[in-house]
Each structure stands twice: as C-alpha cells, then as structure tokens.
Amino acid sequence: MNAQPPTLLERILKGKWIGKGFLLLVGLVVVWWVGGKALQSPSLFLQQIINGIQLGFVYALIALGYTMVYGIVRLINFAHGDVFMFGAFVSYFSVGLFQLHLWPVRVFPGLSPTAAIILGTVSVILLSMVSCAILAITIERIAYKPLRDAPRISALITAIGVSFFLEYFGALPFVFTPNFITYKRPFEIVTWYVKDGIHRLEIGTEAPPGSVIFSNVLIIIIIVSLILLVGLNYIVRRTKIGKAMRATAYDKPTSRLMGINVDGVISTTFAIGASLAGAAGVLYATAYPQVVFWMGIIPGLKAFVAAVLGGIGSIPGAFVGALIMGQAEVISAGYISTPMRDAVAFTILILVLLIRPTGIFGEPEREKA
Amino acid sequence: MSKKFFALASLLIILSLTLGACAQPRPATLKIAILAPLSGAVPTFGVSTRDGALLAIKEWNAKGGVLGRQIEAIVEDSQCEADPAVNAANKVINQDGVKFIVGEVCSKASIPVSEIAEEKGVVQISPTSTNPNVTVKADGTTKQYVFRACFIDPFQGLVGASFAINELGAKTAFILLDQGNDYVRGLAENFEQAFVEKGGQIVGKETYTSSDTDFSAILAKVAEAKPDIVYLPDYYNIVNLVTAQAKEKGITAPFLGGDGWDSADLDRAAADGGYFTNHYSEQDTRPIVQQWVKNYQAEYGSVPDALATLAYDATNLLLAAIQNAGTDDPAKVKDAMAAIKWEAVSGTITFDQYHNPIKPAVILQVKDGQIRYVTTVAP
Numbered sequence: 001m002n003a004q005p006p007t008l009l010e011r012i013l014k015g016k017w018i019g020k021g022f023l024l025l026v027g028l029v030v031v032w033w034v035g036g037k038a039l040q041s042p043s044l045f046l047q048q049i050i051n052g053i054q055l056g057f058v059y060a061l062i063a064l065g066y067t068m069v070y071g072i073v074r075l076i077n078f079a080h081g082d083v084f085m086f087g088a089f090v091s092y093f094s095v096g097l098f099q100l101h102l103w104p105v106r107v108f109p110g111l112s113p114t115a116a117i118i119l120g121t122v123s124v125i126l127l128s129m130v131s132c133a134i135l136a137i138t139i140e141r142i143a144y145k146p147l148r149d150a151p152r153i154s155a156l157i158t159a160i161g162v163s164f165f166l167e168y169f170g171a172l173p174f175v176f177t178p179n180f181i182t183y184k185r186p187f188e189i190v191t192w193y194v195k196d197g198i199h200r201l202e203i204g205t206e207a208p209p210g211s212v213i214f215s216n217v218l219i220i221i222i223i224v225s226l227i228l229l230v231g232l233n234y235i236v237r238r239t240k241i242g243k244a245m246r247a248t249a250y251d252k253p254t255s256r257l258m259g260i261n262v263d264g265v266i267s268t269t270f271a272i273g274a275s276l277a278g279a280a281g282v283l284y285a286t287a288y289p290q291v292v293f294w295m296g297i298i299p300g301l302k303a304f305v306a307a308v309l310g311g312i313g314s315i316p317g318a319f320v321g322a323l324i325m326g327q328a329e330v331i332s333a334g335y336i337s338t339p340m341r342d343a344v345a346f347t348i349l350i351l352v353l354l355i356r357p358t359g360i361f362g363e364p365e366r367e368k369a
Numbered sequence: 370m371s372k373k374f375f376a377l378a379s380l381l382i383i384l385s386l387t388l389g390a391c392a393q394p395r396p397a398t399l400k401i402a403i404l405a406p407l408s409g410a411v412p413t414f415g416v417s418t419r420d421g422a423l424l425a426i427k428e429w430n431a432k433g434g435v436l437g438r439q440i441e442a443i444v445e446d447s448q449c450e451a452d453p454a455v456n457a458a459n460k461v462i463n464q465d466g467v468k469f470i471v472g473e474v475c476s477k478a479s480i481p482v483s484e485i486a487e488e489k490g491v492v493q494i495s496p497t498s499t500n501p502n503v504t505v506k507a508d509g510t511t512k513q514y515v516f517r518a519c520f521i522d523p524f525q526g527l528v529g530a531s532f533a534i535n536e537l538g539a540k541t542a543f544i545l546l547d548q549g550n551d552y553v554r555g556l557a558e559n560f561e562q563a564f565v566e567k568g569g570q571i572v573g574k575e576t577y578t579s580s581d582t583d584f585s586a587i588l589a590k591v592a593e594a595k596p597d598i599v600y601l602p603d604y605y606n607i608v609n610l611v612t613a614q615a616k617e618k619g620i621t622a623p624f625l626g627g628d629g630w631d632s633a634d635l636d637r638a639a640a641d642g643g644y645f646t647n648h649y650s651e652q653d654t655r656p657i658v659q660q661w662v663k664n665y666q667a668e669y670g671s672v673p674d675a676l677a678t679l680a681y682d683a684t685n686l687l688l689a690a691i692q693n694a695g696t697d698d699p700a701k702v703k704d705a706m707a708a709i710k711w712e713a714v715s716g717t718i719t720f721d722q723y724h725n726p727i728k729p730a731v732i733l734q735v736k737d738g739q740i741r742y743v744t745t746v747a748p
Contacts (some may be wrong), residue, residue, distance in 0.1 A: 044593050051585035171408075178408050180606035182613075182636040191617050206595070207619040213592070215617045288582040289613050289639075290606065298580055333586035338577040339548060341586075 023355055037335050043210045048334040049327065054218050054287060056326020057225040061280035062303035063310070063318035064232065065273030071313035072249045072269045074152060078159040079139060081300015082166035083274045086135055087128040087281025088291045089176050092183055094127050101186035121186045125224065125282050132278030133271035140270040145263065170293035183289040191215045221283045228276055229319060236315065241268055249313070298342075302329070305349040311362025320360060324348075398441035399434070399697055401426065401687070402461035403680075404472030404482065409448035410579070411604055413632050414474045414676050418496060419444055421680030422471050424668055425688070435688050436697065447473050447482075454478035458485045468492065468699045469691070471683050474676065476500030476551045483515040492690075492699045492706065494518060496683035497628070497648075497676055499525060500551045504724040514703050516724045518683035518713070522552070525627045525646045526559025528730045528746045529600065532644070533625055534567045536732075536744070539597035541572045543622070545587065545611065547603055548576040556602035556627045564600075572596050577607075584611050588618045599624045605632040613639035630735075631675045640735045644743065648675040649715040650731045652742040661714045675715075682713035 038045035062084055069077045094100040101120035104111055111119070143162050147155045170176040191201040195211035207213055236242040247255040248265045256262045284299060285291050302325055310321025325345060332344040352359060403422045406415035426440045434440055443465050445457035454473050461467040462485065470486060470493040473479040479498035486493035487506075494516040495503055501522060504515045533539040542564055546557040561571055573594045575587040588611070591599060601611055601624050608630055615624070616639065624643035631647050651662050651672050661681065665673040673681070690706035691697060710719050716728035732743040 041593065044589060047589040047592075048586055051583075051589060054585065055583055177412075179412055180410075180609070180634065182609050182634070182639075189617055191619065193619065201619055203616055204621060205619065206621045207592070209595075213617070213619050217617070284582075288584075288610060289636075290582065290610050292606075295582070298582075330583075330586045333583075334589060338575060338581060338587055341581075342578070 020355075023351075026351075034331060034335070043212055044334075046212045048330050050212065050214050050218065051334075052327040052330035053323070054221055054326070055330060056323040057221050058280050058284045058287070059299065059303045059306050059325055060319045060322035061225055061228065061276045061283070062299060063307040063322045064229075064315060065277045066304050066307040067310070067312055067315060067318040068245075068269050068273045070307070071315075072245060073144070073148075073155075073266055075144065075155045075159060076304070076312075077144075077270075077273075078156070078300070078304075079162040079166055080273065080277055081296035081298075081303070082163050082170075083132050083136055083139075083296070084277040084281045084284070084300060085170065085291075085293065085296030086166065087132045087278030088183070088285040088295060089170070089281075090128045090131045090278070091124050091186070091282040091285060092181065092291050094124055095186045096184050100124055100127060117187045121220070124186045125279050128278040128282045129275035130278075132274040132281070136270040136274030137267050140267055144270075145266075167293055167297070176291075176293050178293060180290055180292045183285040183291050185286050185289060187216070187220075189215055189217065217287050221287065224279060224283060228279060232272065232276070232315070235272065241265070245269055302345050305345055307359075309348055309352050309359055311359030314359070314361040317359055317361030397438070399436070399438045399691070400441050400443055400461075400465060400467045400469070401684070402443045402445060402458075402465065402467040402470045402472070403684075404445050404447040404454060404457050404461075404470060404478075405680075406449035406474055406478070407444075407446040409450060409453075410606065411449050411475070411632075413605075413634055414449070414497075415446070417674050417676035418472070418474050418680040420669055421496070421665075421673065421677030422684040424665060424677075425681045425684035427668075428664075429685075429688050435691050436695070438697075440688070443467060447478055449473070449475040449478055451478055451481045455481050455485065458482045462489055462491055468697060469687055469702070470494070471496065471680065471687060473498065476503060476555070479503045480551065483512055487512045487514050490514060490699050492516075492687065492702050494683045494687050494706075496679035498552075499628070500555045501723070501725075502551070511723050514699065516686070516706055516720065518679050518686060518715070518718070518726060519628075519648055520728060520730060521725050522555030522627075523559040524730065525602070526556050526561075527563045528646045528732070529556070529602070529625055529627065530560050530563035530567060530569070532646070532732050532744075532746065533564065533598050533600075534569055537598060537623070537644075539569065541570050541594075541596045542598045542600055543572055543591050543594055543596035544574040544600045545591075545603075546574070546576055546601075547579050547607065549578060550603070552627075552629065553603050557600065560600050560602065579607070582610060584614050585618070588615050588620060591615070591622075592618045592620050596622050598622055601625070602627040602629065604629040605635040608643075609634075609636040609639055612636070612643060628675055631733075633671075633674065635735070637735050637738045637740075641737070643735045645733055645735075646746075647731050647733050649678050650733060650740075650742040653731070653745075657712060658714055678714050682715050682718070685713060686711055686718065 065080050069075055101124050104116040104119040139162055143158050147158055171178040192198050193201045193207040193211040193213045195208055201207050244260045244265045247260055248262055252262055306322035306325040307318045310317025328344055329341040333341040403419055405418040423442055426442050429435055430439050443461055447454035447457045468491055473482055474497050476498040479495045480502050483493055483503050492514050496518045499519055499522045503517055504512050506512055544557050547553045599622050612624055626645040628647045630645040689711055690702050690709055694701040694705035707720055718726040718728050721727055729745050729747045731745050734741045734743050
C-alpha cells in the first residue's frame with residue numbers, strides 16, 4: 001500500500017510552523033493595531049512608550065535575579081519578589097527615619113547640591129542592595145542549601161514558603177505593619193517636557209498640548225539600571241567568580257571536581273541577584289511612592305514572566321524580556337484598559353510556554369549529569 | 370452488654386444536662402459586636418471605627434448601661450473583605466449569641482454580612498458603608514434588620530457633582546475608578562449621572578485594579594484630555610499613589626473624591642489642592658461636635674476622623690433604639706430604629722424607607738498640609 005502524501009490540512013496540523021504562523025499573525029495584528037493608535041496621537045503614544053521603559057527597566061533588575069539563580073541552581077526563587085519588597089522598605093527606613101540621603105550635606109557642607117543628591121541617593125541604593133544581599137544569603141543558607149540534593153519540587157515549594165514567610169512576617173505590627181506607607185523619595189522630583197527642545201516643567205503647571213513629559217525618576221532608573229547591568233555583565237564575563245558561576249551553571253559536579261567552591265558560588269549568585277532586586281525596590285518605590293508588605297508579589301510575578309519570555313537562565317534574555325513586558329503592559333493599559341495589563345502579562349507567559357518554552361534567548365534544556 | 374450501654378447512656382444524658390445548664394447562664398450583659406477592618410487594606414479605618422464605637426459604649430456604661438444592663442463589646446477583625454467579614458459575623462451570631470452588630474466599614478464586606486443579619490434576624494447598623502445594596506435587597510425591598518449611619522453613594526456622587534459645577538465652575542470631568550470595588554463604582558456612577566444631568570461633560574473614564582501601583586498609562590490619557598476636574602472616589606492608598614504620579618505628569622486639574630480620602634495616612638503633599646465630600650468636620654462649631662472632639666481627644670489623644678464619628682453615631686443610634694424599644698428583642702429594636710430621630714454628631718438623623726439616614730454632607734479641601742472645611746451641602 002502506497003503511503004499517501006500528507007494533505008495540506010495534515011501538514012498544517014502537524015507542522016511546527018503552525019505555532020510560528022499563529023505568532024506571526026498575532027504579531028501583525030498587534031503591530032497594525034498599535035500603529036493605528038500611535039498615528040492618532042503620536043505624543044500620547046510616545047508618552048506611553050516612556051512610561052513602559054520606566055516600568056521595563058525596573059522589571060529587568062528583578063528578572064535578572066530570577067534568571068541568574070535559575071541558571072545556576074535550577075530553582076525558581078519565588079521569594080525574590082519579597083526580597084525586592086525588603087529592599088524598598090530598607091530604603092524607606094533609611095530615608096524616612098535615618099535621613100541617610102542627607103549625609104553628604106552634613107559631612108561636606110561645601111558640596112554642590114546636585115553632587116550631594118547624587119551621592120545621597122547612591123548611598124540609599126547601596127544600603128538596600130547590601131541588606132538584600134545579606135537577606136538572600138541568609139535565606140539560601142537556611143532554606144535552600146539543606147535541599148540542594150532534594151528533588152527540585154521540594155526546593156520550589158520551600159521558595160513559596162519563604163515568600164509567604166517574608167510577606168507575613170513583614171506584615172506584623174512591629175516589623176513593617178500591614179499598612180500602606182507613603183514613601184519619601186531621597187530627592188525632589190524634577191519634570192521636563194519635550195516640545196521644540198527640552199523645557200523644565202514646574203510642578204503644578206501644565207505642559208503645552210502635544211508634548212511628551214519625563215521626570216528625573218525615569219533618568220535615574222535608566223542610569224542606575226544600565227550601570228548595574230554593565231557591572232553584572234562585567235562580573236559574569238570578565239571576573240574569576242563570573243567564570244566559576246558559568247562553570248557551575250554548566251556542570252555542578254565537574255566544577256566541584258575542578259576545585260570550584262560551588263556553595264560559595266551559589267551564595268554569591270543569590271547575593272548578586274538579591275542586590276539587583278534591592279536596587280529595583282528603591283527605584284520602584286521612588287517611581288510609585290508607596291510601600292506595603294505585599295508590594296513584591298505582582299512585580300515579582302511580572303519579572304518572572306519577563307525572565308521566562310526572554311529565556312530563563314539567559315541574562316540578556318531577562319533584560320529584553322523585561323523591556324517587552326514593560327511595553328506590553330503599558331500599551332495594554334493605555335489602549336485597552338488597565339485591568340487588562342495583568343491579563344496581557346500572563347497571556348504572554350502562557351503563549352511562551354505553549355509556543356516556545358525556552359523563550360527568546362533560551363537554549364533547549366541540557367541534560368545534566 | 371445492655372447494662373454497660375444503659376450506664377453509658379445515662380452518663381451521657383446527665384453530662385448533656387449539666388453541660389447544657391452551664392452553656393446558658395443568665396445574660397448579665399448586653400453583647401454588641403463590632404466588625405472592623407483592623408488588618409487588610411484599610412486598617413486605619415478599622416482602628417478609628419473600633420475606637421469610636423468603644424467610646425460610645427463606654428459612655429453608655431458610665432451612665433448605667435442600657436435597660437439596666439452593662440454593654441459588652443465583642444470586637445472582630447473583618448479585614449474589609451467579604452469572606453473574613455462573613456466568618457466574623459457567623460462567629461459572633463452563632464458562638465457569642467450576639468443580636469446587634471455595628472459594622473462593617475467597607476460596602477463589599479457589609480453587603481454579605483447584611484444578608485446574614487437579615488436571615489438570622491440580627492440588627493445590623495453599618496457606620497460607613499455607602500453602597501445602596503447594604504440596606505436594600507436585589508428585588509428593591511428594604512432589608513428589615515439592616516441600617517446605616519452614613520449617607521449613601523448617590524448622595525456623595527450628587528454632592529461632588531454639584532460642588533464641581535456650582536462652586537468650582539467645572540465643565541469637563543475625567544473619572545478614574547476601580548471596577549472591582551462596589552464603593553468606588555457606586556460613587557463614580559452617581560457622579561457621572563449627576564454631572565451630565567447638570568450640563569457637564571465626561572471627557573474620559575478609566576478603570577484600574579486595587580493592586581495597581583503604576584498609573585502612568587491612564588494619567589497620560591488624563592493629561593491629554595485636560596479635564597477641569599478629575600473624580601477619584603477611592604480610598605487613601607490609591608489616592609496617594611495616583612495624586613503623587615499625577616503631579617509629575619503635568620496634571621493641574623484638581624482631584625475630587627469621597628469619604629475614602631478621610632485618613633491620617635492621606636499623603637497631604639501629593640493630594641494638595643484636592644477636594645472630598647465627607648460626613649463631618651471637626652471644624653464644625655455645633656456644641657455636640659465640639660463635645661465629641663473633646664471627649665475623643667481625652668480618651669485617645671487625637672482628633673476623631675469621620676470613621677470614628679460615624680461609628681460613635683451608629684453605636685449611639687443602636688443603643689438609643691434598644692432603649693426606646695424597652696427590650697433587646699431585635700424584632701422590636703428594628704422598629705424603634707426605623708422610627709428614631711436622634712441628634713448625632715454628624716447631624717440630626719432620621720431614616721428614610723430604605724433605612725438610609727437623612728442628613729447633611731460637608732466638602733473639605735486638602736491645602737498646605739491641612740484639611741480645611743469648605744462648605745456644608747444639605748440634602
């Protein structure tokens with residue numbers, strides 16, 4: 001009996017390109033639709049893009065922690081969002097209670113105001129980063145290290161447990177309290193608008209129609225994120241510990257045989273990831289000035305989606321995924337409706353898992369020894 | 370075997386008789402349950418509500434209680450959410466045998482509690498739930514056992530709209546609302562209706578969810594639409610975030626809201642220039658208001674907010690109704706309540722056919738770190 005050549009329908013049903021074709025179709029519809037909206041009011045569209053960049057860079061910092069930890073210990077650290085919350089609270093206390101951001105003015109009275117603000121803000125961010133790194137190392141030693149050789153599901157469930165612990169311990173009245181707390185920024189907001197050049201926009205005045213507005217929060221978020229990303233890239237690619245991290249990610253037992261202190265490398269990875277989340281916490285609270293004990297849950301999940309979208313385990317993937325997430329969210333909030341933003345974020349997760357589970361930059365899972 | 374069984378059975382009967390006798394002592398005190406959100410999204414509302422209600426009970430107890438009995442308060446944390454509130458209501462009714470409930474604060478928690486109260490024949494008075502459905506059933510009839518001490522959303526929306534048009538001269542409005550919150554939706558719908566009826570124009574309406582923190586996308590649209598006023602009838606936590614971000618987007622239109630703004634945690638710097646409708650102002654000069662402010666300050670060391678005041682009024686109304694009825698039978702107390710006329714701190718209260726109080730509202734402004742009394746609007 002002759003084998004029948006497959007019909008077109010069978011080819012469509014079996015072919016791998018059905019996923020790609022569907023994705024292409026969805027992509028075209030989105031581009032056509034967003035493009036139409038953009039032409040209606042280019043300034044509003046540009047404004048939304050800027051809002052999306054602000055959100056995307058914060059997500060990128062959180063997503064990097066997910067992706068680094070996953071790359072090395074294959075653990076989705078669900079407590080990462082709560083480390084981010086901890087970072088925001090540390091900066092809230094350091095600014096609100098101890099006025100850490102004012103130390104340059106106190107110690108060097110002759111310093112120029114701009115330099116004093118930059119120095120003060122940098123020290124607030126650094127303190128949060130260090131505190132989060134210490135917290136993450138503690139969590140790793142107490143909760144994850146004993147489970148290093150246990151099935152992955154045990155570690156995952158432990159991570160969820162740690163996440164709940166951090167949230168509800170934080171909600172206790174003598175810790176962070178369950179209240180919404182207004183966050184005091186370490187610097188004053190300065191706003192500019194772009195129309196025939198860049199002009200300063202005084203608070204309480206209106207920008208002329210058709211202008212695009214941005215604030216120093218956006219600039220600080222972009223600069224701090226880029227510095228941290230470049231620094232991270234340098235650590236991973238150029239330093240000895242970075243080499244050890246890459247080796248551990250590739251093959252843990254062999255790395256150990258080669259004399260790499262695997263436990264130390266894992267702790268360092270957690271610390272670096274958490275310090276990025278700590279910086280993200282400060283930047284997020286600065287942009288959206290309110291802190292509350294559950295504030296890490298949603299950004300944490302969104303950053304997780306971003307990491308999966310970019311290819312979990314891939315550092316450039318996390319960055320690109322986060323920028324796409326930021327845009328997708330703000331565009332859907334701006335042009336469909338705000339409640340849709342979460343739906344769009346998690347639809348992206350489902351689509352990625354269905355069509356390309358390894359994400360944009362991800363490689364197929366390597367079999368481990 | 371049968372002997373053993375008989376012994377066991379008689380033991381059980383004796384035990385149940387003695388235990389039964391223990392479980393029903395003569396009620397020496399009159400129990401009143403206070404359901405307040407002491408944790409969850411709006412804990413400051415819960416604390417104020419509890420403090421206001423407890424002060425009312427303390428004052429009645431000092432005067433000898435009601436019907437010659439001391440009043441015992443049972444405070445439960447109902448978290449401003451439906452499920453915890455229902456659990457708390459079932460607990461106080463079934464375990465503590467309570468017949469009178471003061472609470473809940475939030476409409477979305479009070480509505481499910483009111484259904485239990487109506488079914489079990491327990492008198493409930495909510496101090497601050499403004500959604501119409503708290504006292505009215507789905508078929509439009511009044512819930513016999515459920516009352517409230519505050520005016521309802523249509524009234525706040527109406528007052529907000531007429532203040533915006535008559536006093537502020539607004540012609541266009543932008544509405545921001547949380548679609549998942551009964552309270553916010555009620556105010557927004559009624560504001561929209563009244564604003565359009567009075568000749569205003571709604572230039573935009575955007576929804577968000579209660580867990581949102583980034584409002585940049587919808588605020589960009591507000592800046593583009595350039596309305597005369599932005600109506601944001603949400604609680605202080607959302608108001609803090611939205612107004613802080615609005616300042617950076619070059620939005621100069623004043624924000625207008627409802628009594629959800631009334632909190633010590635309202636970010637007065639961010640909300641500067643905004644107006645909100647409220648139940649009372651401590652700057653009111655009526656003697657009953659000044660006396661209340663003085664007593665509250667002596668007890669708790671702070672100026673009472675509207676939540677505390679309404680909880681105080683609600684508890685007083687309930688106890689006065691029990692006094693008027695001359696019995697603690699809820700069926701008689703509810704009739705006495707419906708017919709009451711009581712001079713409360715937030716104005717003289719009578720109930721209409723839907724068990725909503727008829728009384729005036731005040732407009733307040735956030736200005737230079739202070740909350741200023743602007744005007745009073747009578748119904």
